[in-house]
């Protein structure tokens with residue numbers, strides 16, 4: 118019998134997504150996806166033999182395909198517990214979406230290459246993945262050709278109890294001598310966990326290997342000589358609390374310059390808008406570190422770097438503003454009357470045109486001498502800050518220095534915030550916003566030195582205040598930008614100016630609302646318990662150091 | 664989630680054959696489908712090659728997370744909650760509980776966001792389990808063999824479903840095991856069609872392929888793709904699905 122076939126990876130007939138795993142995610146002894154890696158090419162007939170006496174094996178289809186692992190450039194999906202892979206042959210493909218936390222796996226047939234998440238057809242997974250990916254784009258992080266064969270393991274009733282996929286891989290240019298490997302993936306069916314465990318044990322004992330989570334992904338990366346950096350975005354600085362302020366400072370700044378450089382390619386290729394954003398955040402953090410953590414370097418030694426990073430922030434600003442407008446354009450459109458939607462199109466065209474121009478400008482800077490010598494000189498400086506550049510605080514242990522500057526900015530935030538009343542000029546809120554940002558960076562720079570729970574609490578409280586100030590600021594900037602754009606440009610349609618006027622009105626209203634909410638937000642930040650958290654922020658490490 | 668019960672007061676009329684085939688077709692259409700084999704004989708489970716056994720028996724099933732008992736079938740999107748021979752004592756178990764007629768319904772509520780359709784293969788008779796099934800169902804699909812007694816059976820069922828507590832429950836009847844060569848079958852069908860409304864247009868003929876399901880242990884379409892029986896169930900399912908969307 119068995120004329121039928123419902124294996125999802127069969128390119129010829131499956132049209133439905135297929136779920137493996139219990140889907141409940143709790144109380145499981147074993148993940149429902151199990152992977153083994155064997156060196157060399159192990160023939161499928163050999164794999165079948167592992168199960169002799171336990172399960173009958175029914176051979177499914179065999180085919181060659183290209184396996185790609187998709188993720189954001191900084192592996193957000195992986196870090197959030199997902200592996201998104203795609204096997205394609207010609208125009209047909211199957212996307213496998215695997216959740217490391219629950220062990221569930223869903224295979225989704227697609228036509229053509231996976232480019233957008235909506236090709237996953239509205240499954241729950243699509244929504245989950247969207248939440249993780251956010252504004253980032255998916256890129257093919259790794260790819261390898263593979264020869265796949267499918268085996269179904271059957272019990273006494275000839276019922277399929279485990280799906281087994283055997284993949285034979287080889288790196289394309291065979292750069293590495295032993296780049297050939299065979300991956301066995303077992304996919305458990307709901308209600309057949311025991312059988313999955315038995316099948317896994319059979320492979321383990323027959324081959325003397327152990328299963329490994331996401332083994333195929335890791336081995337693929339290895340063979341390609343690439344690394345999967347799990348901590349791409351916020352690696353903590355690994356220095357003992359006994360380190361000097363100088364060591365700490367140079368670790369922070371080195372990491373930040375690494376972030377800038379690692380985002381260059383994404384900006385150049387315009388993969389998504391977040392590369393520029395992250396680049397700019399790293400620039401801002403660098404400026405903040407230089408400006409706030411005083412006394413580590415001599416002021417005159419870093420004057421040039423400070424002003425060069427200010428320049429870098431400034432030249433990348435206009436593009437970011439355009440990106441923000443375009444990212445929120447649908448919301449903007451929804452916020453003005455339908456009659457003005459056509460008028461807004463003119464604005465959209467304008468933004469896109471400007472964006473092309475600004476991108477050209479930035480690319481020129483990124484390839485230019487000024488930027489490159491800044492990065493190079495800065496790196497040299499960080500690696501070997503000569504004694505003549507060291508300030509008075511350079512040799513101190515980092516903890517008291519960190520405490521001093523963090524608390525100083527915290528006090529400034531309080532002082533500025535408490536002065537603000539209903540008649541304060543907008544500038545007062547902008548200044549407070551900047552101080553809050555600096556405080557936030559301080560909390561982040563020194564996280565490993567802080568009392569574990571406190572830092573998180575403080576960051577959350579501060580974030581709520583920052584959101585309010587940020588909203589107010591965004592509105593002010595928007596009003597000004599919109600006003601300038603409306604005036605400077607000759608518009609084809611008068612409606613465009615009307616639409617811009619409506620947007621200015623919207624922004625004004627939102628700004629007023631934010632302003633009205635400020636006091637409540639600030640008061641819930643400026644509390645005794647916040648003060649206690651700050652006072653004890655560096656308490657533990659201090660004891661350890663002493 | 665829509666709950667569809669395959670039910671008839673009588674046994675041997677094609678409830679199980681219909682439950683398995685319709686659930687299979689429903690799942691083929693991309694719906695997350697659960698087939699719950701509530702007949703202690705376990706014929707539906709057997710047809711999907713799944714053992715009719717619940718670890719810990721029905722007592723455990725009605726006390727715990729039902730996903731622990733669900734088995735993934737060999738077909739996309741189709742799961743089975745197997746039968747257990749001890750399910751024949753289910754009436755006693757329910758009778759001892761409060762809300763004794765809502766046990767099935769309550770258990771299904773816990774999987775409401777997981778499945779689009781639940782098919783229940785019901786035992787025959789007028790038992791407490793059956794009352795539970797009718798309380799849980801949105802739709803009762805009832806196979807009817809066109810014979811002299813079928814009119815009486817249909818009347819009994821209609822009467823039974825009219826209970827005030829079952830308001831909103833729909834009863835749709837279709838002819839099953841029809842032998843079109845038999846004069847009697849043709850006459851009864853014609854007669855009922857004029858007398859009763861709500862009969863399904865599609866009927867299931869007597870088919871040796873459907874009969875073979877119990878030997879091959881798979882939905883008929885899987886092993887006899889273009890057979891008369893398979894096509895009949897396809898037609899019946901599309902009619903059911905269409906009427907369900909029309910009725911909201």
Ligand SMILES: Nc1ncnc2c1ncn2[C@@H]1O[C@H](COP(=O)(O)OP(=O)(O)O)[C@@H](O)[C@H]1O
Pocket residue numbers: 673674675676677678679680681706839840841867868869870871873874875876877
């Ligand atoms: N349309 C049909 N044609 C031929 N045999 C059928 C048909 N429907 C069911 N049968 C057979 O009749 C017997 C009883 O059917 P079943 O579906 O088990 O009925 P029920 O569940 O109502 O007791 C089974 O052996 C089944 O294979």
Ligand SMILES: [Mg+2]
Pocket residue numbers: 678679680702706784785
């Ligand atoms: Mg039956």
